[in-house]
Amino acid sequence: MEVLAYLIPISLFLGGVGLVAFIYTVRSNQYDDPEGDARRILSDEWDDKPKS
């Protein structure tokens, strides 16, 4: 059962990463315009750097 000593922290850590990623997406307004964002990937106007 020693394997639990690794597995439990790993599973908690991975879950935590998911949670932090979700909180980041909420904080950075990524759910404000779901419909528009779905269409924007089809736009031809793109460049190689993120919009500041």
Add this chain to the structure above:
Amino acid sequence: MTAQLSSGTAACPGCIAAPAEPARPVPEDVQIALSLPGIHCSACIANVERALNAHPGVEDARVNLTLKRAMIKAAAETHAADLIPVLERAGYEAHELDPGALSATQSDKAGRDLLMRLAVAGFASMNVMLLSVSVWSGATDATRDLFHWISAAIALPAIAFSAQPFFANAWSALRVKRLNMDVPIVLAILLALMTSLWETALSGEHAYFDAALTLTFFLLAGRYLDYRTRAAARSAAEELTALEVPRAIRLVDGAEEEVSVASLAVGDLIIVRPGGRMPVDGEIVSGKSELDRSLLTGETLPVFAEAGLAVCAGEVNLTGPLTIRTTAVGEDTSLHRMADLVAIAESGRSRYTSLADKAAKLYAPGVHILSALSFVGWYIYSGDIRTALNIAAAVLIITCPCALGLAVPAVTTAASGRLFRKGMLIKHSTALERLAEVDTVVFDKTGTLTSGTPELTNLEDHSRADLEIALALAEASSHPLSVSLAKSARDAGIKPARLEDVVEVPGYGTEGMYRGQPVRLGRAGWTGATEGDQTTAWLAVTGQSPVAFLFSDSLRPGAAEAVQAFRDGGKSVVLISGDTRGAVQTLADKLGIETWIAEALPQDKAAHVQDLSDRGHHVLMVGDGLNDTAALAAAHVSISPASALDAARVASDIVLLGNDLSPIADACDTAVKATKRIRENFRIATVYNIIAVPLAVAGFATPLIAALAMSTSSITVSLNALRLR
């Protein structure tokens, strides 16, 4: 200026003599919001943003396709009026929105807050559930204790954060010595945590950390659904309000300046152009025109206006520019006095207790008593406080209103979504339940059953020569009657006669010369005719008696269908209008409405609705005018079209977005179905309690059974709600 100088030169006293460069005020960026009802695809987004960003002064423009809106950050001197033509050239319809009326960011904060709590509860419950599954599948001794301790370490902070909305609600109810649905929820969560901690400390077998967390998660999901539905309706309603940017043109020393209505003071001179709405109460100082008072009184006949006439906020100026001296602003205007009537009538709505509240009233004391009884019973029977507390906690958790918490929001979300696609906005959370009870429908006439635009009714009574002259005169004016006359005549293939010197005389009509003879089209008094009780424009040709062009208000699309559907559904339909008897009777006969009341004052309307309610009827009021607002508020449930005045929309529970009235009847059917589903959901939740509660009271409930029962009932309830789509 002096302040700027001193601050600019304070650093070096020696420089005071030097000509200081006046510190240029940093131009502040303005935020402009535009509504773009026509956009629908990625090409639209790109075109709109490209067009806006190319405009000088625009710093950043971003389109939100979900809200069909563009937010623009621009330099201070940029106005929305400059940007709208830019978009129109690009082929998009655009309207200015008042950023002050859009509190999108603020309401969004509440939604984000709930979403965050939901995420934390979801994350924590999944992890704890994973550990619990290992316990249920046979982990024992030290392993089980370790798993319980880890669960506790996750559950305690997670619940402290995510269950806060419930704690706050329960506390505010308890403080005024009342019970709501949140009190048993909070009690169950806290008791579950406490006994589980205690059990864990004594290396006991059962811990309910997972139950406490899933409970929080499911309940938060219900809250979030509820919030989302109302937020969508709220933002659409806000947009309707924001479309009316409150501006007025003020005359200062002969110069015109555009100011916000809020900054007007009594005694100010303002100009109202043809087509504009009076922003304040006042008295006409100069100018002649006609006023459309239909939104205030329901009258369809325009009123002649000249210097000395008192005007009220909300009236529409039709033909000539008017200069008005303000006599009342803001709170004192007749518009606001009407709003006071609404405040008095408002009590009608608050009398209604929602189905959820009714359920909570039965439910909350019930579970508390049951849980207390099982605690006392087991304590007497076993003498062991630990066993007794464990069982009391199990009873509270098992009865906890997971399914009850989801029963109403899941159904209203599905029903509101369905109605939204048909163009109806549900503003009030219990509007659907109240709509389902309706047995009497009261309609307003002008602007509700009719579209408020006149239609020529006796085209064929006139000679071709008269029509040609009338068409030529009508085309010189933008008065609604002229526009309608011109359209009907053109459609009938009439060509305008050749006239000379055609001029519009504001407030009276248009005149010109036809073969050397003066001809006039306009008001009765001006053309030498006598006034009738129907909307009429008179044509006077020298040497002939004046001829009448009769108009009636055209029906709104779907009005006949809606009235028919209500009558087929066994509801009584009533028509109450402020308009004249003749006009109201004609419309009532056309639609087959048997009960109608004409020349009703705003108080009469509200009193009649109140009277119907007192006789035990549930009244649905459909109206758009200021004269309807009190009745809208007094009714059991109310609907107003999007074209209605702001005050009327605020007073109503449901806003009809499209021009078509027929969805109203559908809405009633959907509401009845939704209420049926809500009751079904309550029944499902009860059945599950009837099975699970005896198990819990008898002491057979394990955390596994609690988790299974909770999840299955919540999922059943949600699936049942989805059947409504």
